[in-house]
Amino acid sequence: MSGKILLEHIDVPGINTFDTYRKMGGYRSVEKALKTMSPEDVVEEVKKSGMRGRGGAGFPTGMKWSFLAKPVGVPRYLVCNADESEPGTFKDRYLMEKIPHGLIEGMITSSYALGANTSYIYIRGEYFYILRILEKAIAEAYANGFLGKNILGSGYDLDLYVHPGAGAYICGEETALLESLEGKRGNPRVKPPFPAIAGLYACPTVVNNVETIAAIAPIVNMGGDEYAKIGIGRSTGTKLISASGHINNPGIYEIELGLPVEEFIYSDKYCGGIKNNKKLKAVVAGGSSVPILPANLILKTANNEERLMSYESLSDGGFVSGTMLGSGGFIVYDEDSCIVRNTWNFARFYHHESCGQCSPCREGTGWMEKVLHRIEYGHGKLSDIDLLVEVSKKIEGNTICPLGDAAAWPVASAIRHFREEFEWHIKEATLSQSRNFGLLAAHPALVK
Amino acid sequence: MADKIKVTIDGQSVEVEPGTTILNAARQIGGDIVPPAMCYYSKLKGSGGKCRTCLVKVAQGSEKDPRPMPKLVASCQTQVMDGMVVENTTSPEVLEARKGVVEMLLINHPLDCPVCDQAGECDLQNLSFEHGASNSRYEFERRTFDKVDIGDKIQLHMNRCILCYRCVYTADQITEGRVHGVLNRGDQSEISTYISAAIDNDFSGNVIDVCPVGALTDKTFRFKNRVWFTKPVDAHRDCDHEKCSGKVVLWYKGEDVLRVTARKDQYGEVESFICNTCRFEKKATADWTIEGPRKIEDTSVISSNHYEMAHPLPIIEKNEVLIEANKKMFHKKIK
Numbered sequence A: 001m002s003g004k005i006l007l008e009h010i011d012v013p014g015i016n017t018f019d020t021y022r023k024m025g026g027y028r029s030v031e032k033a034l035k036t037m038s039p040e041d042v043v044e045e046v047k048k049s050g051m052r053g054r055g056g057a058g059f060p061t062g063m064k065w066s067f068l069a070k071p072v073g074v075p076r077y078l079v080c081n082a083d084e085s086e087p088g089t090f091k092d093r094y095l096m097e098k099i100p101h102g103l104i105e106g107m108i109t110s111s112y113a114l115g116a117n118t119s120y121i122y123i124r125g126e127y128f129y130i131l132r133i134l135e136k137a138i139a140e141a142y143a144n145g146f147l148g149k150n151i152l153g154s155g156y157d158l159d160l161y162v163h164p165g166a167g168a169y170i171c172g173e174e175t176a177l178l179e180s181l182e183g184k185r186g187n188p189r190v191k192p193p194f195p196a197i198a199g200l201y202a203c204p205t206v207v208n209n210v211e212t213i214a215a216i217a218p219i220v221n222m223g224g225d226e227y228a229k230i231g232i233g234r235s236t237g238t239k240l241i242s243a244s245g246h247i248n249n250p251g252i253y254e255i256e257l258g259l260p261v262e263e264f265i266y267s268d269k270y271c272g273g274i275k276n277n278k279k280l281k282a283v284v285a286g287g288s289s290v291p292i293l294p295a296n297l298i299l300k301t302a303n304n305e306e307r308l309m310s311y312e313s314l315s316d317g318g319f320v321s322g323t324m325l326g327s328g329g330f331i332v333y334d335e336d337s338c339i340v341r342n343t344w345n346f347a348r349f350y351h352h353e354s355c356g357q358c359s360p361c362r363e364g365t366g367w368m369e370k371v372l373h374r375i376e377y378g379h380g381k382l383s384d385i386d387l388l389v390e391v392s393k394k395i396e397g398n399t400i401c402p403l404g405d406a407a408a409w410p411v412a413s414a415i416r417h418f419r420e421e422f423e424w425h426i427k428e429a430t431l432s433q434s435r436n437f438g439l440l441a442a443h444p445a446l447v448k
Numbered sequence B: 001m002a003d004k005i006k007v008t009i010d011g012q013s014v015e016v017e018p019g020t021t022i023l024n025a026a027r028q029i030g031g032d033i034v035p036p037a038m039c040y041y042s043k044l045k046g047s048g049g050k051c052r053t054c055l056v057k058v059a060q061g062s063e064k065d066p067r068p069m070p071k072l073v074a075s076c077q078t079q080v081m082d083g084m085v086v087e088n089t090t091s092p093e094v095l096e097a098r099k100g101v102v103e104m105l106l107i108n109h110p111l112d113c114p115v116c117d118q119a120g121e122c123d124l125q126n127l128s129f130e131h132g133a134s135n136s137r138y139e140f141e142r143r144t145f146d147k148v149d150i151g152d153k154i155q156l157h158m159n160r161c162i163l164c165y166r167c168v169y170t171a172d173q174i175t176e177g178r179v180h181g182v183l184n185r186g187d188q189s190e191i192s193t194y195i196s197a198a199i200d201n202d203f204s205g206n207v208i209d210v211c212p213v214g215a216l217t218d219k220t221f222r223f224k225n226r227v228w229f230t231k232p233v234d235a236h237r238d239c240d241h242e243k244c245s246g247k248v249v250l251w252y253k254g255e256d257v258l259r260v261t262a263r264k265d266q267y268g269e270v271e272s273f274i275c276n277t278c279r280f281e282k283k284a285t286a287d288w289t290i291e292g293p294r295k296i297e298d299t300s301v302i303s304s305n306h307y308e309m310a311h312p313l314p315i316i317e318k319n320e321v322l323i324e325a326n327k328k329m330f331h332k333k334i335k
């Protein structure tokens, strides 16, 4: 295997057009599925592939699909979650911008498997130019008989629409997304009922991430069993990683799951090591909401085993010494980075993005941001550190949607692993201010 | 009809219809084990799930699957299963979480009880008295909004709002043509009307009654008096509005009816909605058939008569946050 599945043809000129995409073998999965397979066969292949949702929670896609209710006479929907707003994550954007037909092919094959005749791509408002790209590609697919009535003479009909959001992170949460798609305020719904039972317009609905849906085409082409051979253990297949921060080669990498984290950071094939030959201080491995880990714990687990880029290995040690693969937003911090400042920045984001329904999240996110701001700007008190931990605990697990957890985890984990840096920040307010302008010499002892 | 199912809450068992929520099962048992509910409203579809004061622990999921639920759940949203075991007041975890929720509800609350028309019949005041900490750890400026008149009868005091969404559901389900909703998000969310349009239809006054705090108040009553100085009396009239029950409470001061409201049950929910004519226009005793004094729980400050501006409510005397707030407001007033 060349190692690349989703991005195999990324460098082919004109791959964004229907003709080139088709020439490179595109839309084969639609032909295979519609002509030779039943919808149940497709679901079966996806189950066999073991692929887990790429949107963050990592729920096995085949299983999710098999939960879809199928009452007679009620339409079912497939909705693609292209809201991608988690800080540090920018892979769906790349995929849709460069290979729009990859997503559309996946949407057709998946919609067929789920028995949906109308499907939606809900895209974040800031990606408006990608909406144009997708609409052009959809028009090409209609023109070539891959969308619309009686696709490839199979009797299967599908209409596909792209719908832009209005710039709210919370509309990436699947039920808030559905509310927004219905034209309502994007507040997450209380679950149950889950979308598989009552989703869009109260009909059975599957919501999947862009990368998840794009991977359906290769899974159908190669067969679920083949796909399951890629990767490691229950982390099958490849994953797009958005690498950013203090590395030599920031960008999007398609990796086979199971790649050692150390290799990912230091190999020239991937991140190419830490910028300016500095030392690695910490990593946020799966987008801003997952716990931050210090260098020693991201490279090796607490049991001194090599840490791998896989769902299981990254979460080894639970939240005490592990983290999560999440959406694959891999943010690297060098020895000069200020963990307090970074934590404040994340807290500011979640404060800004809370929908405001649940009292703990609405009020707690703002409270944490204000306390962190005070610490960062030199007015903190030592008791603030425990206060932050307590406020984060009051939010975690007590809210309607996981945004509350996503806001609590970065704060709790930063204090768990970098408490002495918070203390130093408070006690040495002036020094910490100068360190934050790049003067490492102010306090080198803090680098782990 | 399907068989009844059994649920045990804080050691007390009850048999309920399938589909009943934990909260409603607890209400069937009654007493101290009933979780407080600030946003759920049995008469409003879709309400609940937001305030998180009703969180409880499910120690056993059901007879068939006895595993506990991993997180605390909102009792107003979670349906009971046969053999479910729930812990409310017996769970330290629940009490701790609830204390946290109350603290969150109060950090941005103005605590202007001394000048708030809702004082004495405010669910938040009662809740913080029972579950709140005595000190606020919040040291930042509280969020403030301007007061808005929504129509000539209703005033919105957004600072006090806890975003329970009850008024939104009321406007949506009880009145015709909803013109009000929630703007913005997070802690900047605010109840608002469409470009400050007046809420103007013949059922709009009900948003005042469903509001658990003093965010929506009756302008025809504003500052006329403290509720505990008024005498509540049950009365009815033959209202010709087909949706209005005509069953109300008249709030008397001496000979005058200062205020008309719907009747509320022990959980603070109105028994039946009333129209604006009954609420705002009928303020003469002659308009009504008097039924007798309204029963008010002994614990309610409404039943206490010894309150003066300089001698705060009993509820305020016992709670340090409220004592502080009271002092401040008092000084502001006499300045």
Ligand SMILES: Cc1cc2nc3c(=O)[nH]c(=O)nc-3n(C[C@H](O)[C@H](O)[C@H](O)COP(=O)(O)O)c2cc1C
Pocket (backbone or CB within 6 Å): A052, A053, A054, A055, A056, A057, A058, A059, A061, A064, A081, A082, A083, A084, A085, A086, A169, A170, A171, A172, A173, A174, A175, A207, A208, A209, A210, A212, A213, A401, A402, A403, A406
């Ligand atoms: C606050 C919040 C934001 C989210 N944002 C996104 C997002 O931008 N894109 C996405 O695919 N999933 C997002 N999710 C996860 C979705 O709720 C859902 O789990 C996912 O779309 C399911 O797709 P998958 O099974 O293919 O991973 C978000 C979840 C939360 C709680």
Ligand code: SF4
Pocket (backbone or CB within 6 Å): A170, A187, A188, A353, A354, A355, A356, A357, A358, A359, A361, A362, A399, A400, A401, A402, A403, A404, A405
């Ligand atoms: S946890 Fe936060 S974002 Fe999620 S529903 Fe509650 S208030 Fe909204």
Ligand code: SF4
Pocket (backbone or CB within 6 Å): B160, B161, B162, B163, B164, B165, B166, B167, B168, B191, B207, B210, B211, B212, B213, B215, B216
């Ligand atoms: S104004 Fe009152 S009823 Fe409306 S959301 Fe706020 S607290 Fe609830």
Ligand code: FES
Pocket (backbone or CB within 6 Å): B036, B037, B038, B039, B040, B048, B049, B050, B051, B052, B053, B054, B055, B074, B075, B076, B077
């Ligand atoms: S009453 Fe249940 S969450 Fe508010």
